[in-house]
Amino acid sequence: MTDSYADRLVDEDALRAFLDDELGAVDAFSVRRHRAGHSNETLFVTRGDDEYVLRRPPAGETAEKAHDVLREYGVMDALQDTPVPLPETVLACDNESVIGAEFFLMRKLDGDVVRDEEPERFASAGHRRRLGEELVDSLAAIHDVEPAEVGLGEFGHPEGFAERQVERWSQQLMWAFDTTADEREVEALYDVMAWLQEHVPAEHPHALVHGDYKLDNVMFAPGTPPELVGVFDWEMSTLGDPRTDLGWLLSFWRDPDDDPAVAEAFLPTFVAEPGYPTRQDLVARWEDATGYAYDHDRFYRALAVYKLAGLGEMFYARHLQGDADDPLYPRMRDTVPALADRAQRIIDGDAPL
Structure with missing residues (x-):
């Protein structure tokens, strides 16, 4: 180095x-x-x-x-x-x-983390659908774990998890705002924060959650058909509400009719190509595999985008502090306000599942 x-x-x-x-x-x-x-x-x-x-x-x-x-x-x-x-x-x-x-x-595992470009070997309708199915099936496998049976019975406190998610990410946003407010403010995030606080579901399922489950946090083996061989980036995992994991995955998934300009710094474009499952396809397969119902869609997807905005604002703060050299971080000056707008459109029903 x-x-x-x-x-x-x-x-x-x-x-x-x-x-x-x-x-x-x-x-x-x-x-x-x-x-x-x-x-x-x-x-x-x-x-x-x-x-x-x-x-x-x-x-x-x-x-x-x-x-x-x-x-x-x-x-x-x-x-x-x-x-x-x-x-x-x-x-x-x-x-x-x-x-x-x-x-x-x-x-170290052998394979590909699919991030910005589709591997050529997956560029067929059948392989694209299988990639999405493998992604959802591995998420369902996480949610199907009995935590006590693997020594994770005390790994977290699932009761009230969704409410604590709103509180924790609001705190992290405020941590970042201490640094970023002198450069520009994102007033819309305060409105999103207030709506989330008022619309936390009264009840939710309890399960092991990954906390950052998305396409570029998994690895696919060499060859075809697509085979998911590794799930990475578990630092946010705990016992909580599995619907937050699904909402997070959906926030990174494009449908063919989506506006390609929204928060393009985070979202892969190729999953909107013909053959990939839609967000509704992913939800239906997850519900079938887990037995859970994906209720309160607007809350979970708005929460996911709010968390993504919080993450982006922390990136921007670290850029301003000189504690990172990632070229993505300075782009958060404009990306976070775009995410705030996206969350508000989900809340208003203007960006349906």
Whole structure:
């Protein structure tokens, strides 16, 4: 690693010594930063013939609970013997003196994370539909886990989860506004905040939730048909309301008639191509697989876009603080207001499922 921000992420000599003690010494060792993500940092570690992925928080100040990598490791480790597709966990380290932050290590999987472009091998109607089905089926597998049976019975407090989501993301928005308000304000988010507070469902199902489930947080194996082999980015997972996961997935999914200009920084365009399931298709398959009803659609989709706006505002704050070099972050100056408008249109019924 050669740039100044990357050098803040890991002391390579200290990491090598730590891993040699834990896993045995090797001759070859290298570390490479993976720049595709926008939240926790991902580093590729090669030791001898073995390849690993290291996850750690970003450098600099972060919002409370927004980058908990040890929580991420704990749930992934607990789910190793379940139908949920995951990489193999290796170890976790809570000693921040090793690389400057807590971190964990997992085996590297082979395959593709489908982010901005459709893999050529998936460009047929049958493969496109199967990709969407694999995506929803793996989400349903998460929601089907019995938490107590895998040691996650105390992993969270599902009662009142949706209400706490509104409160927590409002707090994180306010954390970001402390930095961003001098540059520009997003008044519409206060209206969305008030509507969400008034329309929290009185009851909701209880299940293990991923917290950040979307297309570019999963990996598909090489070859066809599409086979989902790994679910990543579990730092927001807990016990809560599974409909928040589905609402979040839907907020990243385009239908053919959607306005392509809305929050294009976050949304893949290719899933609107012929053959991909629509949002209604995804909902119907999830309902069939889980037995849950996707009630209160406007609340869950508006909440998802509100959270996305909160995430974008935290990105923008970190950009202004000089704690990130991600080219996406400065774009949040204009993207967050567009997200606020999108949330309001969902609330008003102008952006139906």
